[in-house]
Amino acid sequence: MSDPTRPPQVPVRLTANGQPYAVDADPWRSLADVLRRDLNLTGTTVGCETGSCGTCTVLVDGAPVRSCLMLAAEADGAEIETVESLAQDGKLNPLQESFKEHGALQCGFCTPGFLMLGTELLRRNPCADRQEIRACVSANLCRCTGYAHIVDALEAVATPAGEQA
Structure with a gap:
């Protein structure tokens, strides 16, 4: 019923x-x-x-x-x-690899949200600078990394201005 x-x-x-x-x-x-x-x-x-x-x-x-x-x-x-x-055919994408390489994962709880924020930022602006990256990641909370590793990981994937294909 x-x-x-x-x-x-x-x-x-x-x-x-x-x-x-x-x-x-x-x-x-x-x-x-x-x-x-x-x-x-x-x-x-x-x-x-x-x-x-x-x-x-x-x-x-x-x-x-x-x-x-x-x-x-x-x-x-x-x-x-x-x-x-993000991962394709069992292979991490460049942003995921960069998170791994730069220690931006820590406990991993917040990682999916940061990866999706970063994905959108880099699609919108592949040449995002550190200031824009910091502004973007400030929208989410991380209690482990203090954001430095996350910013470093995103910055490593961003294409410097003038190097776009």
């Missing part, structure tokens, strides 16, 4: 990491919850669930979004990129 006080589920059709998905979700469920529980994309971590920490950052139609604050229903029709989209 269905509960007449419970709102009906809403259909959510989205593409995550190039794969189309269709789920029925309660109207109050977050995108983070649907990514993790329904789509098994558990690389998206959930920390504060208030949008303060940024660990749940994913790209929605190319823009960084706190997936804990976005309702899954709002993502209907969207293209979502999670940290799982």
Whole structure:
């Protein structure tokens, strides 16, 4: 017997990491919850669930979004990129490699959010300088690295102005 006080589920059709998905979700469920529980994309971590920490950052139609604050229903029709989209054929991408090389991983809890922020920044500005990188990463919280290693990792991948192909 269905509960007449419970709102009906809403259909959510989205593409995550190039794969189309269709789920029925309660109207109050977050995108983070649907990514993790329904789509098994558990690389998206959930920390504060208030949008303060940024660990749940994913790209929605190319823009960084706190997936804990976005309702899954709002993502209907969207293209979502999670940290799982970065490695290809089991090989880390240059940003992931740089995080590894520069010790920007530490405990790893915040890493997915920083990788997605950095991915968007470098797509928007492949020649981002240290100041722009610092401004970008200040949107997320890290309790281990003090941000220096994260900034170093991003700076190592950024193409210096004049060296663009």
